[in-house]
Amino acid sequence: MTSTDILIRGVRPLGGRDVVDLVISEGRIRDIGSGLMGTEGARVIEAGGRICLPGLVDLHTHLREPGREDTETIETGCQAAALGGYTAVHAMANTQPVADTAGVVEQVWRRGREIGLCEVVPVGAVTVGLGGERLAELGAMAESAARVRVFSDDGICVSDPLLMRRALEYVKGFDGVVAQHAQEPRLTIGAQMNEGALSGELGLPGWPAVAEEAIIARDVLLAEHVGSRLHVCHLSTRGSVEIIRWAKERGIDVTAEVTPHHLMLTEDLARSYDPLFKVNPPLRTIEDVEAVRAGLADGTIDIVATDHAPHAHEDKDCEWSAGAFGMLGLQTAVGVVAEAMVATGSMTWEQVADRMSVAPARIARLKDQGRPLIPGEPAHLTIIDPDAPWTVRPELLASRSRNTPYVERTLPASVWATFFQGQPTVLEGSLA
């Protein structure tokens, strides 16, 4: 051991029963086992039997830089990510300018490296300017220093079926994946909330489940036809879960994500007309929440992704229809998943590690993330205290924006520490 080594004493890998020690050296796990001794000069961290998972990977993050640095910067977003237990985030392409060229994705990637709190992996736009008309230079983004593998027009659906087919085909050339925001645009003109009895009563234009399901059904068939890989962003309805289940049984190479808020919150919150609860896709019914929980537990839904979407105060402090779509998510994801999935007995912490680290890293082809907790692997780690309830206070979040829907809610679990490349970015719940 050298003086830069770290000895973490007393963690439970993947939430199992065994309490072990872990030695980190030169950015990697050097040793893992009971009764490990720290040598002269090694930093010793007492983890008190907390749960150790591979560092979390978010496949869906809006960092807003470049363009809307008043709402989030790559730096504040990375702070929120680290505090949320993440060691990699995927920066969505809907910035200003749009991340649709090698130049923009490299800029975002470099900024992430300078900050050094987690891996910032740019997502490339599928179409030029998110315009939905012609393909962006996907190959150039793939070959850039940023090594883009995930492409998405997130916020806007690639609704043109021919363009979607071409995108799915084209990214096969570099093992990429198209992450689709499934929303039939014509069925959701002016849509404000889930379409159902409540939208009728509240007089808000509805966003029907079929607008999501129709696109997912089309896309899985397209992916099957051209033999490509498809990823479905923020799936939100019971019908979508059923379509994905059917597609997987059929052998189609599709993966799907669900957000923490779709695991926890329902459309009833729209009764307040407070745009804090306005998000796209919208909060759905309790039946949908139960279906996405079951889908996540049985693996039909592969991952949890935050869709962390910072917005300026004035864009939420207004009437519902003027409000922006989106919610913060990075710092509350672990707590929400703990409440919705672990506390309910639906999932183990080992499964949480799969859905929030291993599987997203695999989908994004990140070779250093989501790795097993064994010697020789990169030391990207998240240490979670499963019994440390905390109350969400927007003003205490690291994000530059405050639009969390969990105001004053108490979540059952906390991120205690995060290690990125062997160095603590978070210790005892604060930035290290």
Added chain:
Amino acid sequence: MRHLLSATDLDRDQAVMLLDTAAELASVTDRAVKKLPTLRGRTVANLFFEDSTRTRLSFEAAAKRLSADVITFTAKGSSVSKGESLKDTALTLEAMGAQAIVLRHHASGAAQRLAESGWIDASVVNAGDGTHEHPTQALLDAFTLRQHLRDGEGDLSGLRVVIVGDILHSRVARSNVWLLRTLGAQVTLVAPPTLVPFGVDSWPCAVSYDLDDVLPEADAVMMLRVQAERMTAAYFPSAHEYSRRYGLDAARASALAEHAVVLHPGPMNRGMEITADVADSPRSLVVDQVANGVSVRMAVLYHVLADPGSVLGEEPA
């Protein structure tokens, strides 16, 4: 009553009380001096983000007859995202002394948001929010029905009311369904299926796609304005087809019972949802509705703004 945001805010007794107050205030209109001192020194702000001359004038007249000071703000256009901010405008009006804000806004829920956001302390009266509600319109409709079909007293138990037209986009229909139900009436909505809101089966009313089928049983028919532009969004094939299937003309109206009345919240599309001969017939209460609108709005402002101890119509010492 601090605010009036939705017809669902009112239970039966509160609704009847408002109608009774309105009836009492209506008698003021018959006096030589059509003014009460009740709200002297109070300020009512009319905040209209949508063009609606008749509702605005009705609220103005109501406030003035109660001797309130009235300030009016109108912002044209219906840009949802940019332009005049609801919050800033409301703060401005409150700073000018408004104790009640009468709000017409293109966004559903705007009145509730203004009342509950903590932006202002003033009372809020919903004068129409998007496609959500228009509670004072429902009150004036109930008042008119009570006046003509229930001798101006009590509730509307057993009354059969048919509401016809663009239910989907109608705040008038929503408020009427809730209020008429609260007052004991049976409501049937009639529209082409494309203009019936999703989930309507959970509403406390019946739904029919066939106007001729329901007319003979009706005590009252309320025709809603239908915008011809709806056909561009494929809600119905043509204005002509709409009129033929859902418009009220003299032939169709002849199926109505002798005592049955016809209402319309205005402005009417004559020739579209209602023909001129029906609109101007003795069973049409369209003009009564306008007159009653002032009385009902006086009652609402009175209950929202007057000191709890003040007695209606009494001159201050």
